[in-house]
Amino acid sequence: MRLLQTLADILARNKLSSDPSTQLFGPFNSRFQRRWRKPTVNARTRLEGRTLDTKLDKLLINLVKLKAILSLEHLMSTRKRGPFTSVQLMSRWRSIVGINVSIGAFIHKYPHIFKVFNHPIQRNLCCRITGEMKGLLEDEERAVRMLELDSVRKIKKLLMMSVNGQLHIHALRLIQRELGLPSDFRESILAKYSGDFRLVNLEIVELVDRDKELGVAVIEKWRENEFTEKWLSEYETRYAFPISFPTGFIIGRGMREKMKNWQRLPYVKPYERKEAVRVRTCGGLERFEKHAVGIIHELLCLTVEKLVEVERLAHFRKDFAMEVNIRELILKHPGIFYISIKGSSQVVFLREAYSRGCLVEPNPIYVVRRRMLELISMGCRNTRALSASKETQEKKLEYRGHEGVSARDGDWVLPILESAKDWSLER
Numbered sequence: 001m002r003l004l005q006t007l008a009d010i011l012a013r014n015k016l017s018s019d020p021s022t023q024l025f026g027p028f029n030s031r032f033q034r035r036w037r038k039p040t041v042n043a044r045t046r047l048e049g050r051t052l053d054t055k056l057d058k059l060l061i062n063l064v065k066l067k068a069i070l071s072l073e074h075l076m077s078t079r080k081r082g083p084f085t086s087v088q089l090m091s092r093w094r095s096i097v098g099i100n101v102s103i104g105a106f107i108h109k110y111p112h113i114f115k116v117f118n119h120p121i122q123r124n125l126c127c128r129i130t131g132e133m134k135g136l137l138e139d140e141e142r143a144v145r146m147l148e149l150d151s152v153r154k155i156k157k158l159l160m161m162s163v164n165g166q167l168h169i170h171a172l173r174l175i176q177r178e179l180g181l182p183s184d185f186r187e188s189i190l191a192k193y194s195g196d197f198r199l200v201n202l203e204i205v206e207l208v209d210r211d212k213e214l215g216v217a218v219i220e221k222w223r224e225n226e227f228t229e230k231w232l233s234e235y236e237t238r239y240a241f242p243i244s245f246p247t248g249f250i251i252g253r254g255m256r257e258k259m260k261n262w263q264r265l266p267y268v269k270p271y272e273r274k275e276a277v278r279v280r281t282c283g284g285l286e287r288f289e290k291h292a293v294g295i296i297h298e299l300l301c302l303t304v305e306k307l308v309e310v311e312r313l314a315h316f317r318k319d320f321a322m323e324v325n326i327r328e329l330i331l332k333h334p335g336i337f338y339i340s341i342k343g344s345s346q347v348v349f350l351r352e353a354y355s356r357g358c359l360v361e362p363n364p365i366y367v368v369r370r371r372m373l374e375l376i377s378m379g380c381r382n383t384r385a386l387s388a389s390k391e392t393q394e395k396k397l398e399y400r401g402h403e404g405v406s407a408r409d410g411d412w413v414l415p416i417l418e419s420a421k422d423w424s425l426e427r
Helices: 002-018 043-048 054-077 087-097 103-108 131-146 148-161 169-174 185-190 219-229 255-264 284-302 310-316 326-331 364-378 383-403 413-426
Strands: 084-086 114-118 125-129 166-168 197-201 204-207 307-309 337-340 347-350
Touching (some): 043 326, 054 084, 054 087, 054 125, 054 347, 084 087, 087 103, 087 125, 131 148, 148 185, 148 204, 169 185, 169 204, 185 197, 219 284, 284 307, 284 326, 284 347, 310 326, 326 337
Antiparallel strands (some): 084 125, 166 204, 197 204, 337 347
């Protein structure tokens, strides 16, 4: 009997210990002791917790669409049979272009860019680029050719920022559209201006001579303006950067003081040639990171739309001596840069260059590309005006045919009949 009572007590104790609600919490109960851990702060957590800028996100969505449209146009232009391509063939390019929907649905969304028609002989569905879009592409190419000297200046400034005055041509080719360079910049710029550039081998270009006039960063104009117009001291503006946080950004405790100290922190400017900064010294890491921020800021200022993909910046790490995590460095400064993840890649914007989703200081190439974005944003709107304009064009052609400007089908029969009539009268 005692044995049974002992077994019942043991079972009751085990049942009580297995129930977590009945267990007591104490300093010596190791099973329930939880150690407080500091939350990890890295590039992923910064990216997830950043304050969004809806205007720049919407702009990037349209830029991704424009990139896909330009890829389709390039593939269509490589076809030798004519200026049009069958929709069935275009459906094979879906993975190349990076479109999630079907090609038919994609091209029908933009009637101001793509013209879909039935082939008169083969009777299959074909597509071609509209005349308005072709005109904008020609305007962009014309603007790029017109700004050839500006492209030379940009490449020289990039070479002056590098450690040994050399850059990989592959890295330049990756940001060729962002810099506004022509597609054949290797022949039309690097080989043409042999007095400024020297090709070390097939993939490396070197600067022949440094130009002191180009060794001034774009941000120096802003610093001079802050010093002269706002009456700020040189101590406050000499190493400062323009900062503008997105709407809804919360400034934490102690952040203003840290930001003020960082603005006053001296650093090696992009075009200066000094000894390497020792990271392990007092303040060396902050100065090294600020030097990398200055280089990224200057590179974005040289681009047409003040934006570039983060992955393509990594190709300049060794040439510019930026041995840091570029994405994490950019996310550390939300008042200077903004990373948008709309699309398949991450794109960094220069915040000071934009206002309400538009560039503050537009350039000829940007103006043409903005008109392309307007065609994309129109979508299927104003299609009645397109059809009306086509009907008027057809009526004009018919009217010209009646006037005798262009011969119609069957007009060659009339002279034969008239000659036969004259011959019968003579007889």
